[in-house]
Amino acid sequence: MRAVYALVIVIGVAAILWDHVTSPSIGRAVSPEDFAGACAPCGAPCPSKK
Amino acid sequence: MTTATTTIEPTATRADWPFVAAAVLATALLIALVLIDGQPASAALLVLGFGLGVAFLKAEFSFTASWRRFIVRGEAGGMMAILLLIALTAVAVVPVAATSPHYGGAIAPLGISLVVGSFVFGIGMQLANGCGSGTLYTVGGGSGRMLFALAFFIAGSVLGSMSLGTFLRFGGIDPVLASDHLGPWGGLAATLASIGVAALIVRAVARSRGASIVPRRSFLVGAVIIAALMVGTFFAGGHPWSVTFGYTVWGAKIAQAFGLDLSQYDFWQWPGPQHALTDSVLGDTSSLTDFGMIFGAMAAAAYTKPFAHGPWPPARSILAACIGGLLMGWGARLGFGCNIGAFVGGVASGSLHGWVWFVCALAGCAAGIRLRPWFGLSRE
Numbered sequence: 430m431r432a433v434y435a436l437v438i439v440i441g442v443a444a445i446l447w448d449h450v451t452s453p454s455i456g457r458a459v460s461p462e463d464f465a466g467a468c469a470p471c472g473a474p475c476p477s478k479k
Numbered sequence: 480m481t482t483a484t485t486t487i488e489p490t491a492t493r494a495d496w497p498f499v500a501a502a503v504l505a506t507a508l509l510i511a512l513v514l515i516d517g518q519p520a521s522a523a524l525l526v527l528g529f530g531l532g533v534a535f536l537k538a539e540f541s542f543t544a545s546w547r548r549f550i551v552r553g554e555a556g557g558m559m560a561i562l563l564l565i566a567l568t569a570v571a572v573v574p575v576a577a578t579s580p581h582y583g584g585a586i587a588p589l590g591i592s593l594v595v596g597s598f599v600f601g602i603g604m605q606l607a608n609g610c611g612s613g614t615l616y617t618v619g620g621g622s623g624r625m626l627f628a629l630a631f632f633i634a635g636s637v638l639g640s641m642s643l644g645t646f647l648r649f650g651g652i653d654p655v656l657a658s659d660h661l662g663p664w665g666g667l668a669a670t671l672a673s674i675g676v677a678a679l680i681v682r683a684v685a686r687s688r689g690a691s692i693v694p695r696r697s698f699l700v701g702a703v704i705i706a707a708l709m710v711g712t713f714f715a716g717g718h719p720w721s722v723t724f725g726y727t728v729w730g731a732k733i734a735q736a737f738g739l740d741l742s743q744y745d746f747w748q749w750p751g752p753q754h755a756l757t758d759s760v761l762g763d764t765s766s767l768t769d770f771g772m773i774f775g776a777m778a779a780a781a782y783t784k785p786f787a788h789g790p791w792p793p794a795r796s797i798l799a800a801c802i803g804g805l806l807m808g809w810g811a812r813l814g815f816g817c818n819i820g821a822f823v824g825g826v827a828s829g830s831l832h833g834w835v836w837f838v839c840a841l842a843g844c845a846a847g848i849r850l851r852p853w854f855g856l857s858r859e
Binding site: 468 | 760789
């Protein structure tokens with residue numbers, strides 16, 4: 430199990446690094462609720478807005 | 480003459496230094512990356528997540544086991560500690576979210592999606608033996624079984640993101656937020672009163688079954704520390720702590736890397752998810768605390784004993800973890816979060832959806848407990 434964990438850590442951290450350097454970033458960390466029209470933590474719109 | 484001698488063994492911790500070092504270095508690396516981008520708030524979220532991982536692991540703060548003990552035996556100690564955690568968090572979240580434009584509560588609409596999602600999440604909780612936060616800290620703590628649960632949680636949440644739009648078309652009611660109707664302090668009073676009523680109901684159920692209502696000391700201390708860290712997360716991220724949106728983003732990025740086009744689904748057309756899918760994963764508040772929590776739990780676990788040294792569990796138990804993870808992932812997307820984002824965050828924000836989520840998820844847990852023996856898991 431230790432070997433699997435070691436592998437998961439290496440692959441996981443490498444994936445985070447790869448994603449970070451290949452993705453654009455607006456800077457400040459945000460959550461979907463920060464965007465206009467969001468009515469839930471995932472950014473779903475309000476039923477009344479449909 | 481012989482003399483009896485007593486050898487006193489030094490109380491040494493059997494630290495597993497390679498894994499302690501890996502957890503600390505990985506966290507330090509992520510902190511360095513966000514600081515290079517000039518984002519101290521992101522660094523704070525990583526540190527707070529690390530602290531949450533340590534706190535959850537050391538206190539063994541388990542929503543899943545607490546709910547199961549309450550349903551099966553009527554024991555209410557864990558539930559009481561959870562309600563204390565929510566009340567302490569609400570004291571900061573409700574008035575600040577209601578008065579400052581820079582902060583917001585965890586709100587969500589009421590409807591079929593919330594009811595179905597939270598019920599299914601409850602079933603998954605008991606099969607996987609961990610919820611959103613529980614999965615994070617047990618994965619970090621070295622549970623091979625929960626590695627499967629996490630992988631399927633991630634997959635399930637992507638499937639949930641594909642289903643959410645369909646369920647929302649059934650309609651619903653806009654979020655009901657106490658502070659919108661009663662102002663910041665009236666909203667806080669109503670929120671604390673609702674938590675008090677819940678505590679009275681929980682106590683009455685425990686009393687009627689002759690069970691304890693007193694939390695373990697470690698659970699009580701854990702609740703206070705976790706509440707402080709949740710308040711810190713709220714101030715650093717602008718919203719109450721959430722866990723499962725990060726899983727959805729990770730899964731979607733992986734799916735996209737394998738050529739799956741998600742843009743046709745409503746969920747991925749909304750501005751927030753769309754942005755999260757294209758932006759760095761370190762630009763998502765949920766992912767930052769998730770990473771910190773995994774590494775925090777790993778450091779804490781590896782510091783006290785050899786890390787991940789146990790044998791793999793039986794195949795049936797792993798199957799339960801996979802099914803449970805899948806159900807939790809799907810349910811979390813439809814139910815607008817997990818125990819943390821929907822229940823703790825929702826109730827601590829004064830949002831009615833938090834209580835609806837709790838009641839439905841508790842019913843789902845009762846169903847899930849009945850299914851546990853099928854997978855060789857104890858109902859207790």
